[in-house]
Amino acid sequence: MEPTFDEAEARALYEYMMSGGWVTEFVKTREFETEIANFVGAKHAMAVNNGTVALCASLLAVGVGPGDEVIVPDLTMIASANCATLIGARPVLVDVEPQNLCLNTALLKGHLSEKTKAVIHVSFNGRTNDLTELKRFCNLHKLFLIEDAAQSLGSYFRNAHLGTIGDLGTFSFSALKIITTGQGGIVVTQSDNLATRLRKIKDFGRLKGGEDIHDSLGYNFKFTDIQAVLGLEQMKKLESRIRRKKEIYALYRSGLQDIEAIEWVPTDLSQTTPWFIDIFVDDPNDLLTYLRQHHIGTRLIYPPIHTQKAYQVVGNFPVAERFAQRGLWLPSSIKLTDGDISYICDAIAGYFKKK
Numbered sequence: 001m002e003p004t005f006d007e008a009e010a011r012a013l014y015e016y017m018m019s020g021g022w023v024t025e026f027v028k029t030r031e032f033e034t035e036i037a038n039f040v041g042a043k044h045a046m047a048v049n050n051g052t053v054a055l056c057a058s059l060l061a062v063g064v065g066p067g068d069e070v071i072v073p074d075l076t077m078i079a080s081a082n083c084a085t086l087i088g089a090r091p092v093l094v095d096v097e098p099q100n101l102c103l104n105t106a107l108l109k110g111h112l113s114e115k116t117k118a119v120i121h122v123s124f125n126g127r128t129n130d131l132t133e134l135k136r137f138c139n140l141h142k143l144f145l146i147e148d149a150a151q152s153l154g155s156y157f158r159n160a161h162l163g164t165i166g167d168l169g170t171f172s173f174s175a176l177k178i179i180t181t182g183q184g185g186i187v188v189t190q191s192d193n194l195a196t197r198l199r200k201i202k203d204f205g206r207l208k209g210g211e212d213i214h215d216s217l218g219y220n221f222k223f224t225d226i227q228a229v230l231g232l233e234q235m236k237k238l239e240s241r242i243r244r245k246k247e248i249y250a251l252y253r254s255g256l257q258d259i260e261a262i263e264w265v266p267t268d269l270s271q272t273t274p275w276f277i278d279i280f281v282d283d284p285n286d287l288l289t290y291l292r293q294h295h296i297g298t299r300l301i302y303p304p305i306h307t308q309k310a311y312q313v314v315g316n317f318p319v320a321e322r323f324a325q326r327g328l329w330l331p332s333s334i335k336l337t338d339g340d341i342s343y344i345c346d347a348i349a350g351y352f353k354k355k
């Protein structure tokens, strides 16, 4: 994966700088927020520094604070848990479902306490499980549902874009995401009330810009118009990137279909835009080393959060452990040609033939 841009971004940034813009967030940021809101079908979108801060701000907006507990899947990028820790809350890790690598709703009940305030659902690699079921569970137990949809721009649950089903949904525009602003994140919601809370949280708790009256605690989680200019250009390329990502996934699937040693997570390309091409094998480290010798870069998937030194939680997470031990991300850049992919598939076939 790599950030991908061309002259269009360079030209737009040059024009913006020459136009005497405010540099910090202003008109371009509002335009970018509107574009994202329209694309995902949310009423509101609030741009912030990055995806991690988008999650922190979301937890703060629903009133999570020190001592509270937040349910988080064990298999995800570490920021999904760190956001709770950073604001003084405690992430409570729960195992994932093997069919989609998302939070196992059936296990949630056993992890609730009086301190549980929110659930963070991560649509891992654009896939999801049944979010209506999870939402029903959250409503029943009076928990806020936050969707970490950082990997899911272009992915849906039934007719709803991921991120728009929970109370709040977050996206990231870090360098490797499907569109990037270098760093950057956004929170979407259908709720006027939560949108107002979020706008205050990201701007020092101000009642309105240009006045220094603060009736609540807030921080500086603001975006910049430079990033927004970049983001607006990247948005023009999103539809074609979504198409290409799906094509790339399908090319790998058919190129590797005869190799029985490769396990795939079910992926419905009418709903999911895979972010990374993920395969599951007995010894991903060995395959990684072999492919490196053939000049093919791959990456192991995330270790389960409970095994990370920063957390070290004791518990029962057999599914997260199994998939983390077996997972390998194949080259997934939208710049890959069909020829590149067939070269990679041939190399993988060569590896398994030798076994």
Ligand SMILES: *Cc1c(COP(=O)(O)O)cnc(C)c1O
Pocket (backbone or CB within 6 Å): 050, 051, 052, 053, 076, 077, 079, 080, 122, 148, 150, 151, 172, 173, 174, 183, 184, 185
């Ligand atoms: C990328 C990512 C984040 C963090 O976003 P940043 O913008 O890097 O802070 C959070 N959660 C998931 C699932 C991600 O993939």
